[in-house]
Amino acid sequence: MKKIPSVILAVLTVLSFGFGTSACRRTESGSVEPITLGKMPIAAHLLIYIAEEQGFFSKNGIAVAVRDFDTGPEALRAMFAENIDIAHAGEYAAVASILKDDDLRILASIDRYRFFHLAARKDRGVRKASDLRGKKIGVSPATSGEFFLGRFLQLQGLSLSDITAVDIRPPEFVQAISDGSVDAVVYIRPYDKEIRQKLGADGVFWDLQGTQDLYSVMVARREWTSGHPETLKRLLKSLLQAEKHLIAHPAQGKETLRRALDLDASYVEETWTDHLFSLTLDQSLVVAMEHEARWMIKNRNFGEVRMPNLSDYIYGDALEAVKPTAVNIIR
Numbered sequence: 001m002k003k004i005p006s007v008i009l010a011v012l013t014v015l016s017f018g019f020g021t022s023a024c025r026r027t028e029s030g031s032v033e034p035i036t037l038g039k040m041p042i043a044a045h046l047l048i049y050i051a052e053e054q055g056f057f058s059k060n061g062i063a064v065a066v067r068d069f070d071t072g073p074e075a076l077r078a079m080f081a082e083n084i085d086i087a088h089a090g091e092y093a094a095v096a097s098i099l100k101d102d103d104l105r106i107l108a109s110i111d112r113y114r115f116f117h118l119a120a121r122k123d124r125g126v127r128k129a130s131d132l133r134g135k136k137i138g139v140s141p142a143t144s145g146e147f148f149l150g151r152f153l154q155l156q157g158l159s160l161s162d163i164t165a166v167d168i169r170p171p172e173f174v175q176a177i178s179d180g181s182v183d184a185v186v187y188i189r190p191y192d193k194e195i196r197q198k199l200g201a202d203g204v205f206w207d208l209q210g211t212q213d214l215y216s217v218m219v220a221r222r223e224w225t226s227g228h229p230e231t232l233k234r235l236l237k238s239l240l241q242a243e244k245h246l247i248a249h250p251a252q253g254k255e256t257l258r259r260a261l262d263l264d265a266s267y268v269e270e271t272w273t274d275h276l277f278s279l280t281l282d283q284s285l286v287v288a289m290e291h292e293a294r295w296m297i298k299n300r301n302f303g304e305v306r307m308p309n310l311s312d313y314i315y316g317d318a319l320e321a322v323k324p325t326a327v328n329i330i331r
Contacts, residue, residue, distance in 0.1 A: 033063070034064075035063070035235060037066050038088065039075060039088035040071065040088070040089075041068045042261070043268075044111040045088060045110065046257050047242040048066065048110075049256050049260040050253060051239055053256055056237075056241045060234040060235075060238045060241075071140050071170065072090050073093045075087035076089055082221075086107070086219065088217070088218055090217070093142060096300075099297070099308070105220055105313060105314070106219055106285075106313055107219065107236070108217070108236060108280065108281055109280050110277065111215070111216040112214070112216075112276040112280075115144070116186060116188060117187055117205060117206065118149065119199060121183055121203065122201075124184075130158070132153065134162070134164075135164070136182045137163050137184045138172075138186065139167075144292075147292055147295060148209055149186050151210075151295070170187075173185055174187075174195055174198060189271060190263075212288060213288070233318050236279065236323070239279055240279055254268050254272065278326075279319060280327075281328065281329055282328050283329055286329060293308070311330070314329055
């Protein structure tokens with residue numbers, strides 16, 4: 001039997017040890033953490049679409065399953081039922097849950113955007129905002145649309161009690177206003193072109209948000225949040241990578257959005273400046289939530305509810321670990 005030179009044997013031993021420890025490292029840290037996200041299929045979630053497309057989730061050791069819902073409140077209900085881990089919703093829906101004593105934590109905002117509009121039919125006697133008195137207005141309850149409608153009416157000297165609110169989900173927006181089931185409808189931006197085409201010269205339109213942006217926030221149950229700090233960091237790191245990728249390749253980001261939601265390229269261009277895609281936890285979010293909480297306490301039936309300290313419901317540790325400059329909350 002031919003003897004193996006000692007130098008070669010030493011090299012083989014080192015290489016074998018190296019491969020062995022590498023395999024051990026992969027085994028020890030190679031378990032992929034599953035996360036289920038719930039969201040609406042809207043442009044505000046572009047960072048999620050980019051992270052999926054670019055493989056950032058898997059590269060950070062998480063397997064993300066995404067479920068779509070018609071509204072943010074529906075995603076939150078699924079989260080509290082433990083059917084999903086994290087819900088993406090407008091901050092208004094999160095505030096409504098807090099006022100109902102739901103134990104949640106807001107982890108980050110991934111977009112600030114303009115989204116809500118109001119369309120009315122002229123043949124129903126609506127030509128100016130004050131004509132909305134006594135009309136049937138379609139609106140998704142417990143969503144930001146409800147808040148923006150209420151505030152808009154107040155600016156016209158009206159209130160929600162002066163109109164008849166009809167529960168309308170997003171897939172029903174176009175049909176409800178087209179067939180006259182309602183006199184007006186609060187709708188979201190993706191339906192704008194179709195509603196304008198359907199109503200034509202018989203339509204009158206308003207931007208409901210004024211100067212107040214809407215925030216798409218990531219929300220989880222407090223118990224889940226406290227039990228998954230490292231998983232959250234991986235998730236947020238993936239979304240931060242998506243944000244950086246979007247900054248470096250905006251044209252590619254627009255194409256990702258177009259494909260993800262089957263949109264016209266012209267629509268993506270037209271609405272691009274309606275969004276500020278960025279991972280943040282800013283004091284402006286808290287201010288918006290406080291404004292909405294006061295409105296809800298006054299205008300919705302929450303019983304004897306005291307104004308909560310909304311900053312207590314924000315968990316910034318995970319985001320601060322991956323993007324320290326993003327957290328700007330006054331405690």
